[in-house]
Amino acid sequence: MTHPIPITVEFLFVPYENDSTYVRITETGFTGDPNTQVSRALEATGGFTFVLSALKAALEHEITLHVVTDAHPPNLQIPSQASLARTNGRSKA
Secondary structure (H helix, E strand, O other): OOOOOOOEEEEEEEEEHHHEEEEEEEEEOOOOOHHHHHHHHHHHHHHHHHHHHHHHHHHHHOOOOOHHHHHOOOOOOOOOHHHHHHHOOOOOO
């Protein structure tokens, strides 16, 4: 999805107890009506969670996670809700 207005993302890394780091991500610039803004914010949150989880695994355990690829496999075609309802014998009016 392309957003016509630029979005600003800020990563703040703060040293924390026991040689750990606290990460705070702030994203601003969402436009549209309140429902659209909330929808866009929720979409962004999931992506950051995937990336930070993969980064944590790589840095702390030398494990490469493929969470982004696994969540969004190439060439995957997801049927619409109406199509799924017809497949399951239900019709959406």
